[in-house]
Amino acid sequence: MEDEKTLKTMPRLDESLLTHIPPFSKLGLTEIREILDQASSRRYGEGVAVFSEGGDADRFFMLLDGYIRVIRITETGEQVISLHIPSGQLFGIARALGRDTYPATAVTASEAIILSWPTSLWDRFVIDYDGFSTETYKIVGKRVGEMNMRLVEMATQQVEQRVANALMRLINQTGRKVEDGIEVDFPITRQDLSEMTATTLHTVSRLLSGWEKQGLIKSRRKRIVVTNPHGLMLLSQQR
Amino acid sequence: MEDEKTLKTMPRLDESLLTHIPPFSKLGLTEIREILDQASSRRYGEGVAVFSEGGDADRFFMLLDGYIRVIRITETGEQVISLHIPSGQLFGIARALGRDTYPATAVTASEAIILSWPTSLWDRFVIDYDGFSTETYKIVGKRVGEMNMRLVEMATQQVEQRVANALMRLINQTGRKVEDGIEVDFPITRQDLSEMTATTLHTVSRLLSGWEKQGLIKSRRKRIVVTNPHGLMLLSQQR
DNA sequence: AGAAAAGGTTGCGCCAGAACAACGTTCGAT
DNA sequence: ATCGAACGTTGTTCTGGCGCAACCTTTTCT
Structure with missing residues (x-):
């Protein structure tokens, strides 16, 4: 369950990995190259915590393959699954919401391949890459919408x-x-x-x-x- | 319940209204002056809809005084209150989440005084006023956190x-x-x-x-x- | 192979809280 | 002052689904 950080920077990640993924799809190949060169890539087994609630939000992530479950754990030890993230989405973007710790725990629901960047690069991405911010907030908006739907469902x-x-x-x-x-x-x-x-x-x-x-x-x-x-x-x- | 749009641009709004409110507190007086000059101000009675779910998100709002209830209504007519907004906060900021319709209905929970701007100004604010964007997303982050808490509560x-x-x-x-x-x-x-x-x-x-x-x-x-x-x-x- | 662990099924009793109901109280309109 | 609507209280009945229990099946470990 503990994730020993074995972050390897893959020497060559294929640009095509990102060219069709929303926050990057509006960027040129050279920009995507830059972004990939700063990323770490790692394979996770099933049921592994990528980051944990309350932990320092020092990196943000992109799920290349697999599925992620975002969970919260109550004082009494019960788990609540608050979200599933399909491949091709950013997650752990605490920074985008002005937080400096992760508000929930992310666990792999299947084997997964995940890119990550240090949070310090977030602001740089926002400034340097046009549309990155807008596209990101669309994702946030969708997730908020989903949470809202679930609230209404649970209530009615x-x-x-x-x-x-x-x-x-x-x-x-x-x-x-x-x-x-x-x-x-x-x-x-x-x-x-x-x-x-x-x-x-x-x-x-x-x-x-x-x-x-x-x-x-x-x-x-x-x-x-x-x-x-x-x-x-x-x-x-x-x- | 219908809100007849009597948007009057108040000739002189006091700068001090905004100087201590997060998304504006980092701005200078001249910038705040600019922002106020573009705002419409209006008093609402209790129980009035400021905007409605699904409606065109053509304006965004700041609650100067009073309280706002954000509600959703199900197919079967039941209401669910998803959020209370205290004075001094922005709301109806669909644009910040990449939406072009309001995802919920905002109703005054008490008499209220509300500033509003056309959504077209949003991008301008984000570009022109340093820190506006960051501070706004902190608010979004807080609200997401609250929704999440409620989800966990309802579940457990x-x-x-x-x-x-x-x-x-x-x-x-x-x-x-x-x-x-x-x-x-x-x-x-x-x-x-x-x-x-x-x-x-x-x-x-x-x-x-x-x-x-x-x-x-x-x-x-x-x-x-x-x-x-x-x-x-x-x-x-x-x- | 055998054991243990993880996951799944099904039966039964029980109770929190919804549904239904009737009535009381406060407020605002005329 | 009167009336009606909105809001609040309290009693009773009824049930969805939880808690508990026992057992089965599949996978994993050694």
Whole structure:
């Protein structure tokens, strides 16, 4: 769980890694080259903490491949998953929100490849690269919007709707087409889903069993395939 | 509820209005003068919508006096209060998050005096006034932090704790000292509190009655005085 | 291979708090 | 002063889903 910092600066990162990613997509190749030359790259195993709540926000990150879960832990030890980050997004950008410690913990939900830069470079990026700031805040805006949606959901919806919603969101954002439907693209347990929807793993298990009987999903250990997205959507909206 | 736009440009707004307010406090008097000269000022009655969810984000606002409630309304017509904004803060800054419509509705929780500028000036402010952007994002960061806290609360705490928390937050952020304690500085109903904490007005009423019997608070219609903040805090933390 | 750990299922009892209901109180309008 | 609307209280009933428990299945470790 401890992340021993083995930051290796890869001698040659391919420019094409970034050319289609929002905060960089408006930049020229030379600029992207500059940015990459200052980045560290690292592979993380599944379930590893990239940074921890309260820690010094000394670096910011870009997820090249894999998935990241942003979690918070309460005084009583319960976990709450506040966000999933798909590949191609910046995260740990405390600096952009005027913070100097990380407000939450980031854990890899699957194997991941992550670029990072020292936070001291943030201001330089903002100044030097046109559009970088604007594009970044669009991402922030989206995340704020998502959090807001979840707040409203938690305040007004029943457990079944919330879990259905969470699952829909997962397959929309991180779904991968498989033969009989769309599969959540990283290992996910009942417990994880319960921590995303403020319920217990038991309730999630019962719901998934029910849905499987209705032919909406198929699931095996840590894997969920949604075979009938439309049916699931109806569930998430009903009432 | 409809707000007929009677935007009057006040001939002389006092510079001292802004000199101690974060995004402006680092600016010189001439810069503040410039900013004020471009602002419209308006008084709003209680319970008036300043802008509405989904509406064109054509202006951004600064609350000079009073309180603003940021609400969202679900398909089924339920309200959820997602934020209270105290005087001295910017709001409706959709532009800062790369949005071109307002993501929520802002309603005055009390009489209010509000400055506003056309959104087109936002970029100009960011460019022209040093530190404006940074200070603004600190505010955004704080709000994101608050939303996150509420998410965790809703996911892990019982109703009693949530309501106690909400009340603590209200008196900390907007409290006004009165003879026998600290009073919430704007009219607030049981319904309002229930919309902040995802419960019903009945449950809130019962809780407040209980707390009053325990000597923690005193309340009359639309007014709540916390007479024993420490005791309330214990409640909000317990378990 | 065998054991242990992690993940998943299912049954059952219980209770916090929602839903429903009826009534009291305060405020503002005329 | 009267009336109606908004706000608040309190009693009773009912249920979603949590807590607890027992057990099964798959994966990982040695």
